[in-house]
Each structure stands twice: as structure tokens, then as C-alpha cells.
Amino acid sequence: MKKDHIQVWVCSGSTCVSKGSLTIRAVFEQEIRKHKLSDRVAVLAGRCSGTCNRGPIAVIEPGHIIYQQLTPEDIPFLVKEHFLKGKPVQRLRTDVSETKTMIPTLMEIDFFKHQQLVVLRNRGRIDPDKIDEYIALDGYAALAKALTSLSPEGIISEIEKAGLRGRGGAGFPTATKWMLCRQADGNPKYVICNGDEGDPGAYMDRSILESDPHAVLEGMAIGARAIGAQRGYIYVRDEYPLAVERVKTAIQQARHYGLLGENIFQTGFDFDVEIIRGGGAFVCGEETALMASIEGKAGRPRSRPPFPAEKGLWEKPTNINNVETWANVPAIISRGAKWYASLGTEKSKGTKIFSLVGKINNSGLVEVPMGITLREIIFGVGGGIPNGKRFKAVQTGGPSGGCIPESMLDLTVDYEALTQAGAIMGSGGLIVMDEDTCMVDVALYFVSFLVEESCGKCTPCRVGLQRMKEMLIKITEGEGEEADIERLEKLARVIGSGSLCGLGQTAPNPVLTTLKYFRNEYEAHIKQKRCPAGVCKKLIVYTIDPQKCTGCGVCVKSCPVDAISGEKKQVHVIDQQLCTRCGSCQEVCSFDAVVIQ
Amino acid sequence: MKWIRKIVEKYGKKESGLIPILQDVQKIKGYLPEEGISDIAAELKIPIARVYSLATFYKAFRLIPRGRHSIHVCLGTACHVRGGAKIMDRLEQDLGVRSGETTQDGRFTVESVRCVGCCGLAPVVVIDDDFHGKLNQKKVIQVLKKYE
Numbered sequence: 142m143k144k145d146h147i148q149v150w151v152c153s154g155s156t157c158v159s160k161g162s163l164t165i166r167a168v169f170e171q172e173i174r175k176h177k178l179s180d181r182v183a184v185l186a187g188r189c190s191g192t193c194n195r196g197p198i199a200v201i202e203p204g205h206i207i208y209q210q211l212t213p214e215d216i217p218f219l220v221k222e223h224f225l226k227g228k229p230v231q232r233l234r235t236d237v238s239e240t241k242t243m244i245p246t247l248m249e250i251d252f253f254k255h256q257q258l259v260v261l262r263n264r265g266r267i268d269p270d271k272i273d274e275y276i277a278l279d280g281y282a283a284l285a286k287a288l289t290s291l292s293p294e295g296i297i298s299e300i301e302k303a304g305l306r307g308r309g310g311a312g313f314p315t316a317t318k319w320m321l322c323r324q325a326d327g328n329p330k331y332v333i334c335n336g337d338e339g340d341p342g343a344y345m346d347r348s349i350l351e352s353d354p355h356a357v358l359e360g361m362a363i364g365a366r367a368i369g370a371q372r373g374y375i376y377v378r379d380e381y382p383l384a385v386e387r388v389k390t391a392i393q394q395a396r397h398y399g400l401l402g403e404n405i406f407q408t409g410f411d412f413d414v415e416i417i418r419g420g421g422a423f424v425c426g427e428e429t430a431l432m433a434s435i436e437g438k439a440g441r442p443r444s445r446p447p448f449p450a451e452k453g454l455w456e457k458p459t460n461i462n463n464v465e466t467w468a469n470v471p472a473i474i475s476r477g478a479k480w481y482a483s484l485g486t487e488k489s490k491g492t493k494i495f496s497l498v499g500k501i502n503n504s505g506l507v508e509v510p511m512g513i514t515l516r517e518i519i520f521g522v523g524g525g526i527p528n529g530k531r532f533k534a535v536q537t538g539g540p541s542g543g544c545i546p547e548s549m550l551d552l553t554v555d556y557e558a559l560t561q562a563g564a565i566m567g568s569g570g571l572i573v574m575d576e577d578t579c580m581v582d583v584a585l586y587f588v589s590f591l592v593e594e595s596c597g598k599c600t601p602c603r604v605g606l607q608r609m610k611e612m613l614i615k616i617t618e619g620e621g622e623e624a625d626i627e628r629l630e631k632l633a634r635v636i637g638s639g640s641l642c643g644l645g646q647t648a649p650n651p652v653l654t655t656l657k658y659f660r661n662e663y664e665a666h667i668k669q670k671r672c673p674a675g676v677c678k679k680l681i682v683y684t685i686d687p688q689k690c691t692g693c694g695v696c697v698k699s700c701p702v703d704a705i706s707g708e709k710k711q712v713h714v715i716d717q718q719l720c721t722r723c724g725s726c727q728e729v730c731s732f733d734a735v736v737i738q
Numbered sequence: 739m740k741w742i743r744k745i746v747e748k749y750g751k752k753e754s755g756l757i758p759i760l761q762d763v764q765k766i767k768g769y770l771p772e773e774g775i776s777d778i779a780a781e782l783k784i785p786i787a788r789v790y791s792l793a794t795f796y797k798a799f800r801l802i803p804r805g806r807h808s809i810h811v812c813l814g815t816a817c818h819v820r821g822g823a824k825i826m827d828r829l830e831q832d833l834g835v836r837s838g839e840t841t842q843d844g845r846f847t848v849e850s851v852r853c854v855g856c857c858g859l860a861p862v863v864v865i866d867d868d869f870h871g872k873l874n875q876k877k878v879i880q881v882l883k884k885y886e
């Protein structure tokens with residue numbers, strides 16, 4: 142790619158690919174060739190810019206002009222207007238802000254304005270399948286620096302001064318972990334990248350692996366040098382086939398350039414990486430289970446100590462970090478610990494990537510400095526709640542995390558503040574819930590998830606969670622008793638304190654936080670046999686509002702059990718005996734005439 | 739069987755290669771057939787129970803054949819709060835199967851997954867390799883028509 146080219150970056154992240162961005166790129170190329178623009182305009186595969194619900198997306202540089210929700214049919218017109226006539230096509234330009242005005246460029250959009258890109262620094266700017274583009278943006282310069290002008294201790298000291306903490310959930314100081322592993326007896330030593338990303342509703346790691354795989358490889362090589370390891374493994378979850386392909390390509394290219402393999406940069410440092418595909422078990426994200434899985438065993442956690450730094454993979458000293466943690470490393474080494482430590486709060490440095498999803502206007506990946514408030518993320522970057530609904534809660538930390546209510550939205554994003562609220566930072570899922578989300582149902586959702594994913598080794602987790610699930614089902618079906626709340630709290634304490642690994646130890650969090658902040662919803666289910674959010678099937682009825690019904694008949698066709706009747710242009714009624722409460726009539730009604738009681 | 743021996747050898751004929759071996763076998767067959775499992779155990783000289791222990795622990799493995807098309811309904815958190823369960827209920831009802839089962843005519847196998855990493859498009863259903871996002875019950879029934 143020549144520097145003076147106009148660049149068309151067509152996103153090649155999973156979400157955009159699933160919506161046809163590969164075809165769109167091909168049509169772009171074809172049209173550019175057709176109009177003989179090839180020496181002026183380059184069509185490139187871009188990485189995920191995070192606004193996945195607006196895809197497929199193309200960004201034109203220079204100028205940061207972003208086109209969204211493209212279809213192949215749009216492209217011939219777009220190329221003619223934009224590149225031949227010099228007129229950007231207003232219709233296809235972005236409109237992600239709540240103000241609904243036309244916004245000219247990428248950086249002026251609310252979604253991007255509040256963000257600060259460290260890990261996602263190459264977002265949208267490089268083709269992940271081309272190592273040259275990573276190198277052109279100073280890629281592997283940090284590795285060169287680490288190998289030629291820093292000692293292993295010097296590297297660890299930089300990471301320590303930067304204040305980097307693990308992004309996989311618990312926030313353990315990365316430098317401490319590296320030092321323990323460096324000092325541990327035993328050879329060979331290993332480094333592992335944890336790309337299992339089990340938290341449902343979160344996809345930061347997938348995006349990093351897919352769109353900037355070299356950043357992870359470079360980080361791992363730097364870490365391996367610091368620790369004294371020569372071999373690394375990247376464990377990627379089974380559901381991410383595209384990430385596996387991209388990482389494989391990146392490893393091959395890095396080997397070809399001598400950036401992996403023997404005697405890297407002629408410094409005598411040998412390092413190579415292998416990719417391992419997970420088998421689809423949530424608990425394999427836990428470090429000891431993950432290592433068992435690499436060894437070819439069933440991924441069941443074991444008790445610690447010994448910690449992986451002493452006895453890890455094949456009983457050898459092993460350092461395991463999350464994808465995002467590794468991707469931070471090159472930035473710290475290139476730009477220096479002082480710069481990095483200037484971002485964030487006193488104890489939580491740098492930035493964090495969140496996957497902002499659920500009932501939110503601008504859903505996608507956001508990278509924000511630590512210390513920003515949840516309110517700024519949800520209402521600033523995220524543009525608030527759709528359809529004029531009220532915000533109810535935000536769930537952080539996946540199944541180990543908790544639900545934070547509106548009254549606590551001014552909480553800052555740092556490890557300690559979130560833990561204190563009963564939630565955790567976790568790996569970065571932020572799931573926004575509105576007034577139509579039932580918090581008892583959410584608690585049941587997470588507990589059911591964990592019942593399925595419990596490896597079954599220890600009793601409090603295996604049996605305790607099952608009992609907890611049964612109690613929650615009872616409550617959502619209107620069979621709950623007042624004593625159940627206390628029983629739940631007691632059981633939560635037993636599971637939390639008696640379980641072997643982090644899965645069980647944190648499993649009660651979703652139940653405890655919803656009990657703490659949304660107790661009134663539990664009470665409504667138990668005492669009044671009512672689901673205030675209108676979710677729990679046994680406690681609701683769908684009816685048709687005669688004032689609003691126009692008798693159009695759309696609901697009749699949508700009903701899978703023929704429970705709705707009524708003459709054309711007459712008010713319709715639902716037969717409650719037949720109704721299964723599936724809600725499809727409500728989905729299709731254009732007049733908001735179907736209401737839940 | 740020869741092809742199984744080849745796969746086993748590709749991963750160094752070691753027990754530690756068992757997971758990728760099973761992944762490759764499943765990729766070819768669509769599931770893990772009984773003979774395949776006993777062949778792998780024989781090649782590796784390990785008890786059959788060892789292979790079954792892995793094949794049943796990891797969700798990615800299946801011991802029964804699947805329909806012509808696989809439907810994965812996402813029940814991750816983002817999809818859950820946006821109505822993923824309603825879509826699952828509807829599919830179960832319309833196709834007359836429970837999650838995990840295959841329709842009588844062998845056309846579809848319906849399963850749930852916990853997040854496919856397209857949460858911005860919730861609720862999501864993946865059919866074979868195609869992602870379908872921002873669905874509701876009506877749309878998902880429409881989408882099925884594309885798969886014979």
C-alpha cells in the first residue's frame with residue numbers, strides 16, 4: 142500500500158463478515174478497477190472498529206469517513222459519487238449518536254470520542270493477515286527494544302512501573318506473576334495466552350485475536366524473554382474459528398520473518414508459539430483447568446497452591462495471561478511505563494476494553510481509560526437505552542460478576558470499586574438491562590449457566606448450584622415462600638466459601654447482587670406472585686388493548702397455537718387457555734396493542 | 739481404520755494429542771462414531787473409557803449423528819436479555835424437538851450455545867456457518883426456509 146493512496150478499509154471482523162463484508166470488499170475492488178481508480182484508491186481488509194451493530198462498515202482514509210450498513214448494491218453508486226464526483230454519500234453515513242444528526246467523521250462520533258485506544262491502537266487500520274502492515278505501524282519494535290536494550294529484569298521492572306494488572310478477571314499484578322515464574326526452579330518454562338473467553342456476552346479477546354494477532358504474539362515473546370521461556374501456547378475457544386485462522390497465519394508470517402523461531406534479532410533468544418483449540422467448556426478458562434486441557438485431559442481445575450508459576454504445564458513453571466493483558470505489553474515497552482501509568486487511576490492503570498451490549502443504543506467494543514464512570518460509558522459512549530425505556534441495571538464480570546443498579550452508576554471503573562460493589566471487573570462484558578429485564582430471571586439465567594458448566598469435582602458447586610437453581614425456578618413460577626430469600630443467602634455463603642475453584646467461589650455473585658439491589662423484585666414474585674418486568678411466563682398474561690387494536694390480523698398469523706381470534710377490522714382477543722406466552726404476537730404488532738399484565 | 743491412524747499419527751501418537759484428534763475426527767464425520775472411538779483408543783493403547791471421558795466432558799463433541807443443518811441458538815447474556823430464549827422455545831415448538839435433538843426428517847439439529855461473540859447483533863442464531871442476527875420469532879421461521 143502506498144502512503145498517498147486513498148484507503149477504503151472494509152471491516153473484516155466476524156460480525157461484519159457474517160453480514161457479508163467479504164462480498165462488499167470484492168465489489169469495491171471490482172468497481173475501483175472498473176473506473177480505473179486502482180492507482181489512487183486501495184481497498185483493504187480492516188479490523189473491527191467495534192460498532193458491530195452497524196456493520197458492514199467501511200472507513201475511508203484520510204478523512205475518517207465512515208459508511209455503515211452497506212449492501213453490495215450500494216457500492217457502485219458509492220464509488221461513483223465518492224471517488225469520481227468527490228461527494229460523500231450522506232445516506233450511507235453514520236448516525237450513531239442519540240442526537241440523530243449527520244456526523245461527518247469517525248472521531249466526532251460520541252461512540253469514539255470518549256474512547257482511548259491503547260490495545261485497539263491499530264483498530265480499523267491494518268489488515269490482520271499482513272504482517273507488513275503491523276510492522277509499518279511500529280509493530281515488533283517493542284520486541285526489538287526488549288531484546289536489545291533491556292535485561293529480562295528490566296522488562297519486568299517496566300511492566301511493574303506501568304502498573305499493568307491482569308485483564309482476565311482477577312486483576313493480579315502482571316509483573317509479580319512474571320517475577321515469580323522467572324525465579325521458579327525448573328526447565329523448560331512456558332507462557333500461555335488465555336483466549337478461552339468464556340463469559341457469555343463478551344468478545345473483546347476474539348476481536349483482538351482476529352484483528353491484531355501480532356500484538357498478542359509480540360507481547361508473548363516479550364513476556365517469554367522476561368520469564369526465560371522458549372515456548373508459548375495460545376488457547377482459543379472452539380467457537381472462534383476465524384480467530385484460529387488469523388492467529389495461525391500470523392504465526393506463520395512471524396516465523397517467516399524470523400520474529401518467532403530461533404535466534405530472534407540475532408540475540409540468541411529462541412521462542413515459538415503453538416495454537417490450541419479449546420473443546421467448549423467454560424471452566425477451561427480457569428488456569429489450572431486450561432493447562433489440563435492443553436495436556437489432553439478433561440479440563441477440571443485443581444486446588445492451588447502450587448501455583449502455575451511453580452508447577453504449571455507438565456509440572457513446569459508456567460505463566461498464563463489473558464489476551465488483552467498480552468496485547469498491552471508491546472505498547473508499554475514502546476511508549477514507556479511512565480506514559481502508561483499516566484492513564485487510569487491510582488491502582489488501576491491503563492485502559493480496559495468492554496463489550497457494551499444488551500439494551501443499549503450503540504452496542505460494540507469500547508476501549509476506555511480506567512477510572513471512567515459506568516454512567517459515562519453507558520450514556521456517553523453507548524448513547525443510552527433504546528426505545529425510551531428506563532435503565533435498570535448493568536451486569537459486569539460474567540457469571541462471576543454482579544448487577545449494578547442505577548443509583549451506583551457513578552461508580553468508577555477500577556478493580557477495587559467494582560469488587561466493593563459486589564460485582565467484579567471481570568474480562569469486560571457490560572450487559573445493559575432495561576425495565577423489561579427481570580432480575581430474578583437474570584439470576585436464574587446465570588445459575589443455570591453455571592450448573593451446566595460446573596465440572597462436578599466439588600460438592601458445594603455441583604450440588605449447591607443445582608439446589609439454588611431449583612429455588613429460583615420455584616420463585617419465577619410463583620411458588621416461592623418468604624423464607625426462600627434467606628435460604629438463598631445462606632446457600633450462597635456455603636457455595637462461595639466451600640468451592641474448590643473460582644467458578645464456584647464467585648458463582649453466588651449474580652444472586653447476591655440481585656438480592657441486594659433488587660430485593661423488591663424477588664418480593665413481588667414471592668408475595669404478590671407478580672413479575673414486574675413481565676418476563677416470567679407463569680406470572681404473566683398477554684392481552685389485547687381494545688383501544689389500540691385495529692383488527693389487522695397480523696398477530697393471528699404469527700400465533701403458533703391459534704390462540705388469537707377476531708374478525709378483520711374488529712378487536713381481537715387471546716384465548717388464555719391456549720396461549721403459551723411465547724410473545725410472538727407482541728413482536729409483530731405495529732400498534733403496541735399487545736400488553737403484558 | 740486407516741484414516742484414523744493417519745490422524746492419530748499427525749498428533750504424534752500421544753495421549754496428549756487426544757483433543758485435537760477427536761476434533762479432526764468429528765470434522766470429517768460430523769460426530770464421533772463408536773468404532774472411531776474404539777479405534778483411537780486402540781491406536782493410542784489406552785482404555786476406551788479415557789476417550790469417552792474427554793468426548794463427554796467437552797461440549798464440542800457429539801456422540802450421535804446430526805441433521806443436515808445445525809441450528810445454534812445463542813443463549814449468551816446479551817442474547818438472553820434480548821429474547822434468545824423465546825427464539826429457542828419457538829424453534830423447539832415448530833420443529834417438534836428439544837434442544838440437542840434432531841428433527842425426524844433429519845433436516846435440522848437444534849442446540850444452544852453460550853455466546854458466539856456477535857453480541858452486538860443479539861439475538862443471534864447460527865445455522866451451519868451463517869450468522870443471523872437481530873432476529874425475532876417471525877424472522878427466524880423465515881430464515882429456516884433457506885435450508886433444505
Ligand SMILES: Cc1cc2nc3c(=O)[nH]c(=O)nc-3n(C[C@H](O)[C@H](O)[C@H](O)COP(=O)(O)O)c2cc1C
Nearest residue numbers: 307308309335338339426427428462463466643644
Ligand atoms: C471459572 C473461571 C473461568 C475463567 N475464564 C477465563 C477466561 O475465559 N479468560 C481469561 O483470560 N481468564 C479466565 N479466568 C481467569 C484465569 O484463571 C486466569 O486468572 C487468567 O487467565 C490470568 O490472566 P491475567 O492475569 O492476565 O488476568 C477464569 C477463571 C475462572 C475461575
Ligand code: FES
Nearest residue numbers: 812814817856857
Ligand atoms: S450473547 Fe449471543 S452472541 Fe454474545
